[in-house]
Amino acid sequence: xxxxxxxxxxxxxxxxxxxxxxxxxxxxxxxxxxxxxxxxxxxxxxxxxxxxxxxxxxxxxxxxxxxxxxxxxxxxxxxxxxxxxxxxxxxxxxxxxxxxxxxxxxxxxxxxxxxxxxxxxxxxxxxxxxxxxxxxxxxxxxxxxxxxxxxxxxxxxxxxxxxxxxxxxxxxxxxxxxxxxxxxxxxxxxxxxxxxxxxxxxxxxxxxxxxxxxxxxxxxxxxxxxxxxxxx
Numbered sequence: 090x091x092x093x094x095x096x097x098x099x100x101x102x103x104x105x106x107x108x109x110x111x112x113x114x115x116x117x118x119x120x121x122x123x124x125x126x127x128x129x130x131x132x133x134x135x136x137x138x139x140x141x142x143x144x145x146x147x148x149x150x151x152x153x154x155x156x157x158x159x160x161x162x163x164x165x166x167x168x169x170x171x172x173x174x175x176x177x178x179x180x181x182x183x184x185x186x187x188x189x190x191x192x193x194x195x196x197x198x199x200x201x202x203x204x205x206x207x208x209x210x211x212x213x214x215x216x217x218x219x220x221x222x223x224x225x226x227x228x229x230x231x232x233x234x235x236x237x238x239x240x241x242x243x244x245x246x247x248x249x250x251x252x253x254x255x256x257x258x259x260x261x262x263x264x265x266x267x268x269x270x271x272x273x274x275x276x277x278x279x280x281x282x283x284x285x286x287x288x289x290x291x292x293x294x295x296x297x298x299x300x301x302x303x304x305x306x307x308x309x310x311x312x313x314x315x316x317x318x319x320x321x
Contacts, residue, residue, distance in 0.1 A: 149230030153291030167197035218248035236285040
């Protein structure tokens with residue numbers, strides 16, 4: 090039986106509000122008060138980011154050891170994935186987010202399965218995971234991924250290689266802008282924040298042993314980003 094975490098969370102919050110003598114859901118006046126508080130809250134100092142967010146994002150992502158490609162539209166992404174897999178001598182077999190199932194993977198010569206990845210090598214571990222991206226941070230070259238039934242978190246955590254498709258229109262300046270976007274798009278009661286928010290800045294790495302950087306310590310050791318110039 091699959092647990093509906095959003096419904097469970099809503100139920101808990103409604104019980105808390107009932108104990109406080111308030112209505113089950115926030116009324117318009119309460120939401121306006123919250124919005125006013127957030128708008129008036131002073132922002133901390135932030136580094137300046139160049140106006141060309143795409144260019145700066147690409148530079149910072151490459152600085153964090155990601156590789157980056159660009160295509161005109163999302164429809165060209167499967168061909169870009171195929172080129173990358175061939176360059177890395179990887180098999181054209183990937184697991185993808187269900188939100189990407191509409192793309193022409195077969196036409197690109199790729200076997201793509203829209204499901205959670207397998208990590209058990211005795212059961213045929215999935216080596217390449219392809220995801221979309223909620224948004225990306227130009228300041229640090231970071232991918233922001235929100236978990237959900239159609240945006241499976243393990244797809245970018247378990248495979249050795251993570252390929253992310255990022256729309257240019259979803260590149261924002263910094264973390265503050267990303268959370269503002271989430272509040273605007275995911276702040277409603279019927280479309281709540283996800284269970285998990287993951288931020289990926291290049292391949293997984295550690296320097297715990299003799300202060301030597303090792304890639305792939307706690308996740309993928311390759312991160313490849315495909316930026317689409319338009320959303321269509």
